[in-house]
Amino acid sequence: MKPNLQQIIEFCHSNTIIDTLGITVNPCNDSIYLELLIEERHTNFCDICHGGVLTTMADTAMGIVCNAQNKSVVTMSLSIDFIKPVLLKTKIVAVPKIIHNGRQTMVCECDIVDDNKKLYAKVHATFFVIGKFIKTE
Amino acid sequence: MKPNLQQIIEFCHSNTIIDTLGITVNPCNDSIYLELLIEERHTNFCDICHGGVLTTMADTAMGIVCNAQNKSVVTMSLSIDFIKPVLLKTKIVAVPKIIHNGRQTMVCECDIVDDNKKLYAKVHATFFVIGKFIKTE
Amino acid sequence: MKPNLQQIIEFCHSNTIIDTLGITVNPCNDSIYLELLIEERHTNFCDICHGGVLTTMADTAMGIVCNAQNKSVVTMSLSIDFIKPVLLKTKIVAVPKIIHNGRQTMVCECDIVDDNKKLYAKVHATFFVIGKFIKTE
Amino acid sequence: MKPNLQQIIEFCHSNTIIDTLGITVNPCNDSIYLELLIEERHTNFCDICHGGVLTTMADTAMGIVCNAQNKSVVTMSLSIDFIKPVLLKTKIVAVPKIIHNGRQTMVCECDIVDDNKKLYAKVHATFFVIGKFIKTE
Numbered sequence: 001m002k003p004n005l006q007q008i009i010e011f012c013h014s015n016t017i018i019d020t021l022g023i024t025v026n027p028c029n030d031s032i033y034l035e036l037l038i039e040e041r042h043t044n045f046c047d048i049c050h051g052g053v054l055t056t057m058a059d060t061a062m063g064i065v066c067n068a069q070n071k072s073v074v075t076m077s078l079s080i081d082f083i084k085p086v087l088l089k090t091k092i093v094a095v096p097k098i099i100h101n102g103r104q105t106m107v108c109e110c111d112i113v114d115d116n117k118k119l120y121a122k123v124h125a126t127f128f129v130i131g132k133f134i135k136t137e
Numbered sequence: 138m139k140p141n142l143q144q145i146i147e148f149c150h151s152n153t154i155i156d157t158l159g160i161t162v163n164p165c166n167d168s169i170y171l172e173l174l175i176e177e178r179h180t181n182f183c184d185i186c187h188g189g190v191l192t193t194m195a196d197t198a199m200g201i202v203c204n205a206q207n208k209s210v211v212t213m214s215l216s217i218d219f220i221k222p223v224l225l226k227t228k229i230v231a232v233p234k235i236i237h238n239g240r241q242t243m244v245c246e247c248d249i250v251d252d253n254k255k256l257y258a259k260v261h262a263t264f265f266v267i268g269k270f271i272k273t274e
Numbered sequence: 275m276k277p278n279l280q281q282i283i284e285f286c287h288s289n290t291i292i293d294t295l296g297i298t299v300n301p302c303n304d305s306i307y308l309e310l311l312i313e314e315r316h317t318n319f320c321d322i323c324h325g326g327v328l329t330t331m332a333d334t335a336m337g338i339v340c341n342a343q344n345k346s347v348v349t350m351s352l353s354i355d356f357i358k359p360v361l362l363k364t365k366i367v368a369v370p371k372i373i374h375n376g377r378q379t380m381v382c383e384c385d386i387v388d389d390n391k392k393l394y395a396k397v398h399a400t401f402f403v404i405g406k407f408i409k410t411e
Numbered sequence: 412m413k414p415n416l417q418q419i420i421e422f423c424h425s426n427t428i429i430d431t432l433g434i435t436v437n438p439c440n441d442s443i444y445l446e447l448l449i450e451e452r453h454t455n456f457c458d459i460c461h462g463g464v465l466t467t468m469a470d471t472a473m474g475i476v477c478n479a480q481n482k483s484v485v486t487m488s489l490s491i492d493f494i495k496p497v498l499l500k501t502k503i504v505a506v507p508k509i510i511h512n513g514r515q516t517m518v519c520e521c522d523i524v525d526d527n528k529k530l531y532a533k534v535h536a537t538f539f540v541i542g543k544f545i546k547t548e
């Protein structure tokens with residue numbers, strides 16, 4: 001049994017930081033994408049999106065693909081390489097991928113790209129599986 | 138010549154994400170500390186502070202100690218190990234440290250701790266030096 | 275102007291650690307692959323290849339793809355996620371990829387796989403460009 | 412019950428890579444230090460010790476401090492920041508430290524320094540606890 005898209009979307013919004021930052025949660029073709037239009041409130045100096053915002057998006061997006069495997073996870077370690085600055089008004093999307101789907105741990109990566117697939121940052125993380133995403137089965 | 142505390146504090150607030158998240162910038166003994174009281178808007182599920190918020194604090198705090206050396210920097214790569222969940226209502230502070238102060242690159246680390254020095258996350262990052270922090274000298 | 279395969283192969287062997295560990299350097303279709311058959315001397319306890327050996331292969335393989343772009347590089351930071359243990363007698367190959375080809379910095383990733391493309395470890399690293407690979411042009 | 416130094420030293424040498432690279436295992440004041448005199452066989456180009464050798468030392472040294480807590484561990488993820496090149500004939504030592512001593516996971520860091528405490532590289536890693544180090548208690 002796996003959770004449906006609606007269950008995961010609701011869970012995303014229970015991550016209140018998602019709404020605090022104005023990250024949108026979009027279902028598309030059986031998947032869910034996190035998107036963000038960079039506004040002034042997301043920036044550091046020079047009108048560049050703060051790296052912490054990209055990390056927040058990526059961490060959440062990777063958590064979602066774990067959830068879609070019916071696994072509830074916590075992040076153990078995460079690393080991010082910043083490749084290009086994300087300028088004000090850019091719309092970015094987080095594209096996560098499962099690298100290892102283990103019983104006790106998972107490894108994921110996530111690209112932060114724009115609509116033209118230009119790569120801005122690449123993230124890798126290890127997750128600890130704390131149980132099933134859907135408890136009542 | 139090095140920047141004074143007031144110049145750095147002003148710069149911190151030009152990182153609008155700091156104010157978006159409600160992170161406070163406190164001068165203390167010739168240093169500057171970033172502090173945050175975890176509220177609901179910072180959390181993910183289970184009333185735990187989202188890892189992206191901790192990363193944002195740490196990245197900014199490490200940037201500040203680079204600035205205090207009169208260097209303007211951008212983050213190249215950052216990694217974070219999550220040690221304990223930061224629960225709602227906890228007050229955390231980011232404690233950065235310079236590991237390597239090079240001409241072209243800097244390496245820093247940052248502890249995320251509470252008032253009792255309990256360690257919640259440990260971050261390390263490499264920075265690229267793009268110029269002097271105070272341009273008009 | 276770019277270096278030819280023979281120049282890069284010779285450079286690889288000037289990395290004496292490659293020969294110390296018995297890593298083979300194989301040209302194939304305009305690329306170069308680093309391969310290793312895990313012997314007892316590469317292992318830690320339980321007949322599993324030591325993670326440091328995988329890191330050595332990956333770091334060198336990523337350096338090679340930078341060199342092929344006529345860039346001489348040094349590694350600034352590297353991180354590795356271990357996915358499956360590499361058992362004694364397994365033959366592994368390092369598959370590097372350039373993520374960002376900048377003037378001053380490069381970002382690469384590298385998969386450690388076996389002949390069946392099974393993934394054992396995933397590495398990513400940032401490199402500092404110290405000059406051209408072929409000095410006499 | 413905790414393992415004694417002699418049990419850990421023996422275990423170190425069952426990591427055959429340690430002997431392959433000529434890393435020495437020295438007990439000192441209830442602790443164990445891994446030391447290495449950089450020879451030509453450890454180098455890459457320009458007579459600099461290969462980063463993979465430093466990673467191997469650090470990974471093993473961190474494993475040892477976990478073992479000393481009577482925990483048998485495997486490395487899940489590791490990241491290393493390279494700070495200064497380690498030149499031929501330098502004698503380096505790995506200084507590990509436990510950051511988090513959990514039931515299922517551990518987080519450690521490790522400095523690579525010389526006799527004058529000069530820092531060459533800093534490593535962080537997460538470990539998965541697979542059982543007790545001493546099985547027959």
